[in-house]
Amino acid sequence: MSFSKDFLWGAASAAAQIEGAWDEDGKCPSIWDVAGKHIKNGQDCHTACDHYHRYKEDVALMKEMGLKSYRFSISWPRIMPEKGKVNPKGIEFYKSLVAELKAAGIEPLVTLYHWDMPLWADREGGWKSTKIIEYYLEYVKVVVEALSGDVRYWMTVNEPQVFIMSAYVIGNFAPFEHAVFSYKNCLRHMLLAHGKAVRLIRETAKQKPIIGLAMAATTYIPDSEDEVGLRDAAQKSFESAVGEGSNGLYCDPIALGKASKMLRRKLSAEDLKTISEPIDFIGVNVYQPSNGMINKKGYDTSTLPKTMMGWVIDGRCLYWTIRQYYERYHLPIMVTENGMANPDTVGADGKVHDDIRVKFLDDFLSGLRRAVDEGIPVLGYQHWSIMDNFEWCEGYGPRFGLIHVDYKTQKRTIKDSGRHYAEIIRTNGENLY
Numbered sequence: 228m229s230f231s232k233d234f235l236w237g238a239a240s241a242a243a244q245i246e247g248a249w250d251e252d253g254k255c256p257s258i259w260d261v262a263g264k265h266i267k268n269g270q271d272c273h274t275a276c277d278h279y280h281r282y283k284e285d286v287a288l289m290k291e292m293g294l295k296s297y298r299f300s301i302s303w304p305r306i307m308p309e310k311g312k313v314n315p316k317g318i319e320f321y322k323s324l325v326a327e328l329k330a331a332g333i334e335p336l337v338t339l340y341h342w343d344m345p346l347w348a349d350r351e352g353g354w355k356s357t358k359i360i361e362y363y364l365e366y367v368k369v370v371v372e373a374l375s376g377d378v379r380y381w382m383t384v385n386e387p388q389v390f391i392m393s394a395y396v397i398g399n400f401a402p403f404e405h406a407v408f409s410y411k412n413c414l415r416h417m418l419l420a421h422g423k424a425v426r427l428i429r430e431t432a433k434q435k436p437i438i439g440l441a442m443a444a445t446t447y448i449p450d451s452e453d454e455v456g457l458r459d460a461a462q463k464s465f466e467s468a469v470g471e472g473s474n475g476l477y478c479d480p481i482a483l484g485k486a487s488k489m490l491r492r493k494l495s496a497e498d499l500k501t502i503s504e505p506i507d508f509i510g511v512n513v514y515q516p517s518n519g520m521i522n523k524k525g526y527d528t529s530t531l532p533k534t535m536m537g538w539v540i541d542g543r544c545l546y547w548t549i550r551q552y553y554e555r556y557h558l559p560i561m562v563t564e565n566g567m568a569n570p571d572t573v574g575a576d577g578k579v580h581d582d583i584r585v586k587f588l589d590d591f592l593s594g595l596r597r598a599v600d601e602g603i604p605v606l607g608y609q610h611w612s613i614m615d616n617f618e619w620c621e622g623y624g625p626r627f628g629l630i631h632v633d634y635k636t637q638k639r640t641i642k643d644s645g646r647h648y649a650e651i652i653r654t655n656g657e658n659l660y
């Protein structure tokens with residue numbers, strides 16, 4: 228087997244990280260617009276890649292690269308700048324973006340929540356409050372009614388582990404809280420919001436929707452591929468409390484209708500029924516394996532290359548994430564993010580020679596190919612990211628893009644990796660091994 232001809236080769240982004248235009252055309256601030264002192268070097272996301280004004284140029288570059296799909300998120304504060312109030316200009320923007328993508332033959336994949344909560348909703352308690360479920364659903368309904376004529380693929384939320392655990396417990400992502408005792412409430416609200424949104428999308432969409440969510444995958448690569456090695460690794464990936472230990476905690480209620488020990492008292496049978504509303508795929512965001520965190524023995528990270536985020540580069544983790552998720556949940560998989568940060572610069576020849584990302588693509592995508600060859604249903608691969616962007620509290624230092632962005636001039640340059648990826652797409656992955 229190899230990649231089907233409709234395999235979704237694409238790239239990803241998120242509204243707060245690329246759009247800019249933070250206070251234009253009726254948008255209200257999001258929790259990231261006011262993150263101020265938490266962001267490195269006094270930077271902010273107010274202009275970012277100015278994609279709001281340059282989306283046509285950006286879609287043209289995607290077309291030049293031959294992308295089949297583009298995963299982006301909708302800015303909730305652009306759509307609903309006040310409680311109960313819809314902003315027509317916000318809707319207009321996404322309609323234009325989707326139209327541009329469709330005209331370029333690129334399938335739009337829409338993430339409904341990629342962390343940029345409107346400030347007004349945060350002031351009412353954000354994910355800590357039960358009210359968030361109703362607010363989120365109201366927003367989702369508006370978006371689905373407006374876009375589902377052209378959009379088929381929907382992701383309810385992106386990396387709930389980060390916008391719950393990191394944002395409300397560890398406090399290193401907006402809204403930067405240490406509300407430890409609210410952790411289980413936040414989790415429950417997110418899970419219910421997800422399940423109810425799935426049902427709402429199915430009831431509201433103008434064409435048959437394909438619905439999933441994007442998980443921050445925590446993957447343990449097996450020490451050996453025998454039965455014990457495989458079982459042991461899967462158990463660490465889904466049930467271990469070390470690291471985020473979050474695959475099972477966050478995804479079992481959704482995909483299996485089961486609560487892990489920690490949530491058993493928190494979720495009623497009724498809740499679980501709502502949360503496990505059937506979905507069509509699971510999205511996995513894959514960056515580095517958990518081995519270094521869980522079991523340092525036998526996994527020497529000192530010999531492995533690292534990205535500028537300090538993340539270990541080990542291409543095997545893409546294959547194992549896909550396989551472990553599929554074996555546990557028996558749902559089609561979409562790689563919703565995978566990529567690396569590097570301090571890329573434009574050379575004297577006007578090009579960006581990011582050899583390390585070219586190699587990264589070959590390493591990770593050969594694992595993707597292995598998964599597909601073994602018959603695992605994988606719907607697509609969305610590289611993170613289409614272009615360099617605002618990396619949350621890290622600001623603009625880490626560059627994750629296939630396209631380089633000069634933030635002073637907003638000039639875009641397709642990197643060598645972007646050209647390499649274009650060739651992989653053109654040959655439909657035939658040369659990956």
Ligand code: GCO
Nearest residue numbers: 241244385386512564611618
């Ligand atoms: C993520 C986020 C992205 C990050 C990327 C690199 O889902 O974590 O979706 O916004 O930029 O992962 O850290």
